[in-house]
Amino acid sequence: MPQPWSAPVAPGPISATVTIPGSKSITNRALVLAALSGRASTVTGALTGRDADMMTGALRAIGVPVEVDGTTIVVGAHDGFHGPAEIDCGLAGTVMRFVPPAAVLADGKIRFDGDPRARERPMGTILEALRGLGAVVEGDALPFTLVGTGGVTGGTVTIDASGSSQFVSGLLLSGARYDKGLTVHHSGKPVPSMPHIEMTVEMLRTAGVTVDDGEPNTWRIEPGTVNAVDWVIEPDLSNATPFLAAAAVTGGEVTVTGWPSSTTQPGDAIREILAQMGAEVTLVDGTLTVRGPSKLSGVDIDMRDVGELTPTVAALCALADGPSVLRGIAHLRGHETDRLAALTAEITAVGGDATETEDGIAIRPTALHGGLWRAYADHRMATAGAIVGLVVPGVSVDDIATTAKTLPDFPAMWARMLDEAR
Ligand SMILES: O=C(O)C1=C[C@@H](OP(=O)(O)O)[C@@H](O)[C@H](O)C1
Numbered sequence: 001m002p003q004p005w006s007a008p009v010a011p012g013p014i015s016a017t018v019t020i021p022g023s024k025s026i027t028n029r030a031l032v033l034a035a036l037s038g039r040a041s042t043v044t045g046a047l048t049g050r051d052a053d054m055m056t057g058a059l060r061a062i063g064v065p066v067e068v069d070g071t072t073i074v075v076g077a078h079d080g081f082h083g084p085a086e087i088d089c090g091l092a093g094t095v096m097r098f099v100p101p102a103a104v105l106a107d108g109k110i111r112f113d114g115d116p117r118a119r120e121r122p123m124g125t126i127l128e129a130l131r132g133l134g135a136v137v138e139g140d141a142l143p144f145t146l147v148g149t150g151g152v153t154g155g156t157v158t159i160d161a162s163g164s165s166q167f168v169s170g171l172l173l174s175g176a177r178y179d180k181g182l183t184v185h186h187s188g189k190p191v192p193s194m195p196h197i198e199m200t201v202e203m204l205r206t207a208g209v210t211v212d213d214g215e216p217n218t219w220r221i222e223p224g225t226v227n228a229v230d231w232v233i234e235p236d237l238s239n240a241t242p243f244l245a246a247a248a249v250t251g252g253e254v255t256v257t258g259w260p261s262s263t264t265q266p267g268d269a270i271r272e273i274l275a276q277m278g279a280e281v282t283l284v285d286g287t288l289t290v291r292g293p294s295k296l297s298g299v300d301i302d303m304r305d306v307g308e309l310t311p312t313v314a315a316l317c318a319l320a321d322g323p324s325v326l327r328g329i330a331h332l333r334g335h336e337t338d339r340l341a342a343l344t345a346e347i348t349a350v351g352g353d354a355t356e357t358e359d360g361i362a363i364r365p366t367a368l369h370g371g372l373w374r375a376y377a378d379h380r381m382a383t384a385g386a387i388v389g390l391v392v393p394g395v396s397v398d399d400i401a402t403t404a405k406t407l408p409d410f411p412a413m414w415a416r417m418l419d420e421a422r
């Protein structure tokens with residue numbers, strides 16, 4: 001394990017303009033759709049982090065030509081997916097849930113594995129669904145093997161997607177290529193991260209796939225081709241949130257360029273959340289500026305749709321003036337780490353007052369002190385520690401390199417933001 005990273009303390013109110021790299025969620029959907037089209041297409045403004053590397057590696061392993069040149073990825077034409085192959089998912093939910101529904105179209109055996117924690121992430125729902133659609137799957141979690149015959153019948157499946165929206169997104173992305181298309185019904189507690197499913201539906205439609213999402217909790221994909229599209233990726237708005245939080249906690253001003261005027265990314269919700277905490281938020285012609293208040297207010301928010309933002313928002317709540325409750329996010333226990341346990345432990349480790357609830361976390365205001373903030377191989381736990389460290393001297397993050405999952409340049413970007421403030 002490398003030396004802990006001493007989180008820099010802001011010398012005063014931060015004032016900076018930041019450009020954020022491409023969205024993980026959009027990049028990895030674009031790559032899967034490009035591969036499913038079978039024809040050549042280009043992805044520009046792509047994420048260059050570990051999750052995108054895992055996706056390009058997975059596609060190459062099943063016979064898709066992929067060339068990466070910085071933030072431009074060219075996916076080549078091919079004659080179908082082929083095994084035998086071994087796929088390393090790393091810790092990427094988008095790889096472990098989006099690639100198997102495509103890889104069942106391959107001929108030959110495809111074995112999937114990933115990081116030790118990836119073996120604990122929920123997979124049974126989507127693997128069972130693939131069996132129900134006619135695929136042969138050996139195993140119920142990573143590692144597992146698909147025994148492909150070159151096609152899948154498809155049809156209707158009912159799943160409980162309350163553990164992850166990615167079960168729905170993964171199936172929908174490939175459904176058009178199944179002989180009978182695909183209908184997914186969800187039955188169970190509410191599906192989290194609905195904006196991510198809307199992102200899937202919108203991108204499928206852009207690729208010419210017919211999707212009927214008119215009925216709640218049901219999605220119908222007509223069988224057919226997936227068109228090749230030259231995708232242009234939006235900046236990752238969830239990854240923008242630690243930088244915007246820096247303005248909020250220091251009473252400074254941070255501007256993020258290239259903010260989309262309309263988007264399915266859940267990160268867009270940070271505008272409303274920061275405003276609720278007392279920050280001034282303006283979006284003019286694609287430029288988002290957050291000005292921090294002198295004191296942050298506590299909040300009570302249902303985060304189910306935007307669970308990905310929880311580590312950033314929890315860090316803000318730990319620094320707020322009043323009590324906060326973040327609810328609707330029991331499914332975060334299956335993320336890169338159990339985020340409810342991890343946030344509770346790390347906020348407590350630096351003197352905070354946090355308790356885990358059945359479906360979230362409750363945080364009360366206290367004075368914080370320095371200490372070691374553990375990242376648990378979770379990029380967003382690491383950036384949450386950096387936020388706290390801006391205003392609490394002596395915080396160090398044990399594994400800042402884990403931010404490379406979706407933001408490879410994070411320590412340098414953070415340093416540049418602070419340099420502008422001097
Ligand atoms: O489809 C996607 O790109 C994602 C969906 C969400 O997953 P869950 O629904 O499992 O929270 C989100 O948290 C994850 O970071 C990315």
Ligand SMILES: C=C(OP(=O)(O)O)C(=O)O
Nearest residue numbers: 091092093094308335336
């Ligand atoms: C939950 C996340 O990632 P994954 O795509 O691995 O599920 C996340 O990035 O917050």
